[in-house]
Amino acid sequence: MDDKEARIVAARLKLRERFLEKTKQPGPAEGHGPPNRHGMPRVPVGQTITTGWPVLDLGRQPNVKLSDWELIVDGAVEEPLKLSFKQFMELPQIEDVSDFHCVTTWSKMDVPWEGVQLSTVIALARPRPEATHVMTYAYDGYTTNLPLEEALKDDVLLVHTAEGKPLPAEHGGPVRIVTPQLYAWKGAKWIHRIEILTRDRLGYWELRGYSNTAHPWENDRYS
Numbered sequence: 358m359d360d361k362e363a364r365i366v367a368a369r370l371k372l373r374e375r376f377l378e379k380t381k382q383p384g385p386a387e388g389h390g391p392p393n394r395h396g397m398p399r400v401p402v403g404q405t406i407t408t409g410w411p412v413l414d415l416g417r418q419p420n421v422k423l424s425d426w427e428l429i430v431d432g433a434v435e436e437p438l439k440l441s442f443k444q445f446m447e448l449p450q451i452e453d454v455s456d457f458h459c460v461t462t463w464s465k466m467d468v469p470w471e472g473v474q475l476s477t478v479i480a481l482a483r484p485r486p487e488a489t490h491v492m493t494y495a496y497d498g499y500t501t502n503l504p505l506e507e508a509l510k511d512d513v514l515l516v517h518t519a520e521g522k523p524l525p526a527e528h529g530g531p532v533r534i535v536t537p538q539l540y541a542w543k544g545a546k547w548i549h550r551i552e553i554l555t556r557d558r559l560g561y562w563e564l565r566g567y568s569n570t571a572h573p574w575e576n577d578r579y580s
């Protein structure tokens with residue numbers, strides 16, 4: 358871990374300490390605003406809407422050229438895959454608009470995305486019956502894990518386009534994951550590999566005291 362990353366981790370663990378001092382346990386579904394399409398209040402408890410788009414990562418932004426980018430899907434699957442960007446773009450594409458909730462309390466609302474459902478690439482690899490979880494690996498060394506039922510939700514996307522433009526490198530381009538119904542750290546920028554697991558394993562922040570479940574409406578931020 359370099360100095361910059363160590364400072365980022367220390368700052369974020371300090372936020373965690375402050376939150377845990379004030380808040381005992383994840384609570385019931387809370388938030389404000391009219392219900393969103395999942396029937397949850399539009400803005401989750403403790404979140405503030407931002408109009409910009411902050412950049413949050415470990416301070417290393419890999420520059421992955423389209424011609425070098427590849428997506429690996431392996432682990433507990435019948436058909437391990439390695440897709441080039443061209444092959445990825447030949448998969449069924451979808452457009453969606455969803456919200457983005459960072460555990461550090463900002464939310465970016467109504468982001469138009471274009472990409473491929475994570476469920477599409479997982480299905481292509483044909484998970485074995487014993488598959489239960491997913492570990493995602495990014496080009497900056499970041500990892501984050503998801504239960505299969507979260508990974509397969511229809512708004513969990515591998516996105517290459519945001520707000521009508523190719524996803525900027527600082528936001529995880531060429532391709533990142535978004536997980537609108539979980540805190541945004543569950544969506545790896547610069548996605549490189551998806552490993553199908555037969556038991557849960559913790560990712561980067563989950564190992565450092567972030568909640569493994571990460572439900573924004575339950576204020577489920579830290580463990």
Ligand SMILES: Nc1nc2c(c(=O)[nH]1)N[C@H]1C(S)=C(S)[C@@H](COP(=O)(O)O)O[C@H]1N2
Pocket residue numbers: 410411412413414415416458459460495496497499527528529541542543544545546547
């Ligand atoms: N590869 C990678 N993905 C990551 C992170 C990271 O450090 N590295 N940070 C996560 C966190 S905490 C958030 S809030 C979002 C931030 O995405 P943004 O920088 O596009 O706002 O990316 C998530 N995905």
Ligand SMILES: [Mo]
Pocket residue numbers: 413458459460461541542
């Ligand atoms: Mo975050």
